[in-house]
Structure formats: C-alpha cells, structure tokens
Amino acid sequence: MPATFVHKFDTAVFKGEVSVPTGLFINGKFVDGIKKTTLDVVNPSTGKVVTKISEGTKDDVDLAVKAAQKAFDTVWGLHATGVQRSRLLNKLADLMEQHAEEYAALEALDNGKTFGWAMKADVPNSIGCLRYYAGWADKIQGNTIETSEAKLTYTRHEPIGVVGQIIPWNFPLMMVAWKIGPALATGNTIILKPSEFTPLTALFTAKLINEAGFPPGVVNIVNGLGSTVGQAITEHMDIDKVAFTGSTLVGRKIMETAAKTNLKNVTLELGGKSPTIIFDDADMKRAVHWAAHGIYFNHGQCCCAGSRIFVHAKIYDEFLAKFTEYSKSLKVGDPFEAESYQGPMVSEVQFNRIMSYIKSGKEEGATVHFGGERVGSEGYFLQPTIFTDTKPDMRIVREEIFGPVGVIIKFNDDDDIVRLANDSVYGLAAAVFSQDIDRALTTAHKMKAGTVWVNVANTLYAQTPFGGYKQSGIGRELGEYALANYTSVKAIQVNLGIPI
C-alpha cells in the first residue's frame, strides 16, 4: 500500500496541510509499483528530498494499458455520452478550483515556480482548459457528404482508444490539463506519465479524478523515468497514440520507436528558440514589459520563451537600458514570498545545464550584460541573464537554453530581421512589437512559427492552438485543433439504391 505524502505549509502566502497519494494510479487505485522501488521528489529551493513516490516499470505500464483498454471497451469510448464526459470534466474542474491554493503550493514546492504565478497562471489555465474541453465533449461530430442521390455518406469522429501521454516538468499541472482535456472529451482512455522531477500535482489530480467519479481505468498515471516508463508507453503495441511534450531529442526517439512498433499516431510539442522583434516604432514600455515576460516567465523554462530579442538599431541603446533596469527589479527568491518573481530552476540537472550555456557564451566571446551568477548557496536559484555582442553561430544564440537567459541582438532593416528571426531549426513562436499594424502583421505573416504574438508575448489560452513549425513539433495542442489529435475519422457509405 503506497504512502500518502502529507505536507504542512506555513508560509507567508499559504498556510495549510496538503496530502498527496504517492503510488501509481492504475484502474482507479493507488498502488505500489511491481518492483516496489521509489523515486525521490526534491524541493529545488533547498535541494532536499521532500518525499518519495512509487516508481513504475514496463510491467506496470502493461497493467495500466489493460485497465485502460477495459474501461475503453466497457464504460468509456463509445459507452459514455458526450454529456456524461462533459459533466465529469466540469466536476473535475470544480474540484480543482476548490483546491487551487493547494495546487499552487505543490507546484511551488515541487517545481520551484512562485506560488503567486502558479495562482495567476498555471492553476486557472489548467482549470480553464478542462472546462473548455468539457464544452466540446458533446459537440464531437462528423459531417454528411454529398456524393449522389443514391448514396448517403457521413463521417464519425471516433475516439482513438488507449492513448499514452508523456509530459515534462516546466508546467506540471498545465501539461496534465492540456493532455487529458481533449483526450477525455473525445472519449479516449489514458496512460499518463508525469515528469519524474515534478509528479505531485498529477498525483493530486488523480485523487480528484476519483472524487469526480470518472470510472476506474479511464485515467491511469504511471510515475517513472523516461527511459523505462516513457519508453514502455512509446513501444506498447496496445497504445494507439502517444502525445509528448519535452525535448526535441526525446521527441525524435519517440517517433522512431512508434515507427518501429505499431506506427502509433504521434503528436509532439518540442523545443524552441523564439524571436522577439522590437521595431523602432514600438511602444517602449510595452516592449520592455512583454519582452521580459517573454524570456523570464516561468524562469525561462518555457518552450516558447522569447530567448532571442532583436532590437532595431535606432532604439537599441534606450531599450537595453530600460530592459536592464526592469530585469534588475525582478526579485529572485523563495517561491513562497509574495515579492518573488522567480524561484529556483527545477532541478540540479537543469541548473547545471543552464550554467554550462552561460559558460559557453562567455567562452565564445559574448558579453554578459547582466546576471550570469548563482543566487544564494542553497537550491538552484539563478540571476536573470542577458548576453550582448553575440554572433549568429554561438550556441547561446542557436540552442534552447530553457532558463532565464536571453540574447539581445541589434538589427537594421525589416527584410533582414525576417531572415534573422527565421534562422533557427525551431519554429514554435515569435513576438513582434510595432505600432504600425501593416509592419507588424506583414512581419507576423512571414514568421515560420506556430504562434506569433503582436505587441504581447508568452500568453497561452485553452481556446488558441499551440504547436510548432520545423523541429518544434508535430500537431497542435489546445483549441478545436487538439480534438483532431484524439479522434479517428470514419466514413460510412450507405447504398440508397445505386443502379446495378
């Protein structure tokens, strides 16, 4: 019988006790993994272990797939109406709303994001996402298609079946909602693997999934490592689809494994190196605020972070001075303090990865304009960091850093900026700042990116599709577009008297 993690928060912004089951969630029950091993959960503010969770293996994935298949064949899939699915999703969203502060506290403890931002962004976005897909659940429908008077042809949008969902650590709860929302609305059953770095809010959600009344086996959660549980999901012959968010490296592996096994349907939401373009006619205050939000939101641990900031030569000096002042005003510190803008990086591995990029920037001859240093001696805190004097082939300009580290680059003309901004293997997002709507939209249309923000940056809505061009991914999450990821289209052709 797996333990329950009980944590008493006594902080400036939240006081209360939160209990999280630490087992695997299979067929509606919290169970130990077959091997009975555990994984440590580390608080990135201290580097100390706060609890342990059960670790799954390939055999646990098998059990979860069996439960999910049974639920699909008996109580979910084509056996639950859209109205029933909608009601359950809304019930789950209601329960999450009742536990909003507990969720934010767990995210701050487990991921290091601030309680304040989790309350403002992660938690409401996740709840909103479930409500949005609850709204779709009874509107999944095909078309009738005209061919001839002697024929009736129509399509059905059927659930795919058992789907695997592998999620990362940067938005632990939001990624649960983005994944399970459309999958459940369309009638699929799920094997979800949270990141081994941030499992707590997914497991808390499992508890609420039972409370909401979802039938056992509809959602299964198998904690574990990517190389074991993630790999087992990807190669499983009875999983019909895998949706992945994470690194481009692993995304590539997932496609390869899917191709070598049952050719399961794959959607990928991967990395980015998104440009923020600031023209000389931009509203300076807005540009500074949103460019900073673009690179620093969630500590820069965003796939769509605006990590390459291009500024027109005419306003470069003014922008740099104001951006520097703004950046230095952002407080790095305890995620449970109301004044903190940025908490620690998620893990020691991620902290070291970011520090190695800072080192490479220095070695390759870029200037650290500000930041670049660890903050404090405990945990994984890091200063917001900006490099200038970069060259296009430097690693800090080309590779995803996934931390609060950006480059500011001067440009001279509109044609050249389109080339520079698109000069990346990634194409997840871009932001354009100009008060001239023609200039802004002409540039937006030329961006090779799945999202282009105009005079704003790094905002995400459940209603708006999100995904990448080029090596930033395959498919779109969110919005109506995500429904297609989880449905198979069946054409039914009926003979109404075709002459023979």
Ligand SMILES: NC(=O)C1=CN([C@@H]2O[C@H](COP(=O)(O)OP(=O)(O)OC[C@H]3O[C@@H](n4cnc5c(N)ncnc54)[C@H](O)[C@@H]3O)[C@@H](O)[C@H]2O)C=CC1
């Ligand atoms: N697009 C995004 O939102 C994210 C991008 N990243 C990028 O990835 C870099 C590395 O971060 P990681 O945590 O190492 O990301 P990752 O891609 O290794 O991990 C993401 C998820 O994939 C799983 N995974 C790992 N190897 C797997 C495999 N062989 N088969 C199936 N699943 C597997 C992990 O356990 C985790 O649940 C970051 O520095 C960042 O550049 C990381 C997290 C989110």
Ligand code: BAL
């Ligand atoms: N992967 C979800 C959105 C983000 O990382 O920015």
